Amino acid sequence: MLRFTLYLLPALASAVTYDQIRPILAERCAGCHQTGEIGPMPLTTYQQARPWAKAIKQAVLKRTMPPWHADAESSQRIHNSRRLSDGEVNQLVAWVDAGAKEGKPTAPIPSAKQDARWTWGKPDFVVRIPGYEVPASGTLRYTFLVTGTDLPEDRWISAAEWKIDQRAVVHHINAFIRPPGSSYVATAPKGQLYVASGAERSFRHPNEREIDRRELLVGYEPGYRPVAWGPRQAKLLKKGSDIVFEIHFTANGKAVVDHSELGIYFAKQPPEERLVTITPADSKLAIPPGDPNYRSFVWAELQADAKLVSLQPHMHLRGKAYRIEAVYPDGRRDLLIDVPRYDFNWQTTYFLKEPLKLPKGAKLECTGWFDNSANNPANPDPAKTIYWGDQSWEEMNVGFMEIAFDRRGDGDIVKLSDTTRPADSSKPLVNE
Ligand code: HEC
Structure with a gap:
């Protein structure tokens, strides 16, 4: 009897009201669910949240919201995890189950809109989109x-920050450093928006090293917050390099003109560690029609000691699941990120809370699984064999990984399992 009472009391005492769950909505939801952001409806007041109560319960129980695709365990190591704790899920569900009442009146959740100022002060160099309609x-x-950067000498980039103009329409923007002589979208004119064909985009010089072609500087995706690199880390901007934006916008019911900006900061002195993004890629993949579980495997082997900073699995619409594992020279394995339900719409970069030290000889293994069956609702065509290509109806398996290493070493710090399309590829280059 006593046990029964103790069990029942807290439940009765705490019919959860809106004022109690408001901090969860503020912290975990309103960043996207506010006017002008990517979420379809604002959730910044009781009146706004109330009609969505049932949908909120369902979304958090099914863990479709907040959008986050890594599993519970590997998410614990991730600095930018959006995964709700079980306690937060229970609170939200308890609020809905108790009738989604208001409780004490509260002020609207303030807009978390990006500050008009740059986080790290005035940038040394700004790239601005010249009005994308x-x-x-x-x-x-x-x-x-x-x-073009037209700088007189090599520079070290210590930080880079996005200031996104029309956040509701930006699917993603990636900024790359393109060293002189690179084959990467080499046909695009400078200073203007340009739609490159598939062939222009995939063209590369024979045996061109990835580090000589392009290097990811920083990406933007919904939910982005500026992330500082380590204090003694920087990316190299070789004299004569260009900055290339790869821009993907999504129409959102209202015509707008975007002027997003990227601010770049130069280091005052050379860093101790150079940061680069390595990109093992499976350009040989060939996914049979209807195959519900095609596996593609690539790896990168470190040629010197390094620290792993971030990970970004990349596949397209048939992407189903993804894992990145570190394999130490003694054979020990460490599952770094496990994404059991990959979603092409969310190109998440997973930043490790603590950069992971890896010795020379360690391997980073990236496995992607694809669903080319009719059961995959995102599949544009289950009847086709699917090859490598950067259109969303083609496929990719790329493990983007940011690593830091002694700056005096060569930028080509990894041996990759595969980077180039086989010469005998039966598949023609796509030319739109
Ligand atoms: C990173 C951005 C982002 C965050 C954070 C986010 N949402 Fe969403 N939400 C979206 C987008 C975008 C949609 C539109 C559907 C989609 O794209 O999945 C959506 C849709 C929804 C829907 C509509 C039904 C559904 O499930 O599709 C609900 C309800 C919802 N969100 C609740 C929440 C709640 C509650 C939180 C916080 C616990 C939250 N969202 C956090 C971006 C976000």
């Missing part, structure tokens, strides 16, 4: 913006 509807193609 996003129509109200329709599919928008990947668009490129090549900007």
